[in-house]
Amino acid sequence: MTRLHLFDLDGTLLHRSAAPVEISRQLGLDHEITELERDFVTRRIDSRTYAQRVHGLWTGLTERHVAAAFDGAPWLRRIRDTWAEIRNRGEYCAVISLSPLFFVERLRAWGAHAAYGSLFPRVPFTEPVDPAGILTPAAKVEIADLLCAHFGLTRADCVAYGDSLSDADLFDSVPISVAVNADQHVAALATHSYTGQDLWDAYELVHRAR
Ligand SMILES: [Mg+2]
Numbered sequence: 714m715t716r717l718h719l720f721d722l723d724g725t726l727l728h729r730s731a732a733p734v735e736i737s738r739q740l741g742l743d744h745e746i747t748e749l750e751r752d753f754v755t756r757r758i759d760s761r762t763y764a765q766r767v768h769g770l771w772t773g774l775t776e777r778h779v780a781a782a783f784d785g786a787p788w789l790r791r792i793r794d795t796w797a798e799i800r801n802r803g804e805y806c807a808v809i810s811l812s813p814l815f816f817v818e819r820l821r822a823w824g825a826h827a828a829y830g831s832l833f834p835r836v837p838f839t840e841p842v843d844p845a846g847i848l849t850p851a852a853k854v855e856i857a858d859l860l861c862a863h864f865g866l867t868r869a870d871c872v873a874y875g876d877s878l879s880d881a882d883l884f885d886s887v888p889i890s891v892a893v894n895a896d897q898h899v900a901a902l903a904t905h906s907y908t909g910q911d912l913w914d915a916y917e918l919v920h921r922a923r
Contacts, residue, residue, distance in 0.1 A: 715804055717864055717871045718916075719857055719883065720825075722810035722817055724876035725893045728787045728910050732812035733767050735782040736774065745770055760811050761844045764831055768842040775837050783819050789893075791913040796824035798916070805864050809856050811848045811879065827863075829856050850879040854886050872919050875899075889922075891915050 723731035737746035749766055752758045758766070799806045807827040810817045817830030832846030848856075861867055871887040873880065876895045884890040884902045892903035893915050900906040905922070907915035 715864075715866060715870060716799075717857075717860060717866050718799055718804065718806045718919075719853075719860070719871055719873045719887075720806065720808045721873075721875035721877075721880050721893075722808055722812055722820075722830075724895075725874055725880075726789055726792060726808070726820075726912065728789055728894065730787050732782070732786075732810070732816040733763075735786045736779060736813075736816065737767075737770065739778040739782045739785075740771065740773055742770055760831070760849050761847045764833070764842050764847040765844070768833065768838060771838065773837075779815060779836060783816060789910050789912040789915075791911050793823045795912045795916045798913075800824060800826075805860075805866075807860055809848075809853050809883075811850070811853075827860060850882055853880070853883045857883060857886065874915060875903075889919055891918060 720726055731750065734746050734750060737743065749763060753763045796806045805826045806824065807829070808817055808820050808825050809829045812830050813833045814830035815833060815836055818828045820828050829848070831848045833842055834840035857868065857871060861871065868886050869888055872889040872891065873883045873887045874891045874893050875883065876893050877899055880899070881902055890903040890905070892900040892906045894908055895903070895906065905918040907918055
């Protein structure tokens, strides 16, 4: 059986952090992003409002900041090893994140077959953010379906890795899911649960269960 492994980014591949937090830190906006994250996590604002506000914060953002945020982020260990193993088995791995595509797409260089994220204007920003390009949690399932079609697979072949309620729809639509560093509520929605900082160990839970 060929599988498609679908990885969330924020809180999953990134340990207790998120791409916008790492980017904002590079700009000295720690306080501002903490407030914004809190509004998003408590669902006071949706992903489109979040994107518009974060776009407003990042007026001084350059490619250099994005690269520094990516390089300095608290990644789980052995992401590249795990994806190389998946590729060697003839399986597929993809990242689906609500975070900016200009950050998420850098993971293709680490071995992801595909990387999906929210579409922001080019950095440095000279254009407004288009709400239509910002992904929602529901879009994660739509993108999973697109990827299945692309690789000649179905939802029955998918494994989802995620940490939060924004992964709940995806967990519901696939047979195998791994809650990564998730709270008990989210872990209860998944078939496996992993706590730690090594992606290989999370992947092994699925591999061993075969
Ligand atoms: Mg997440």
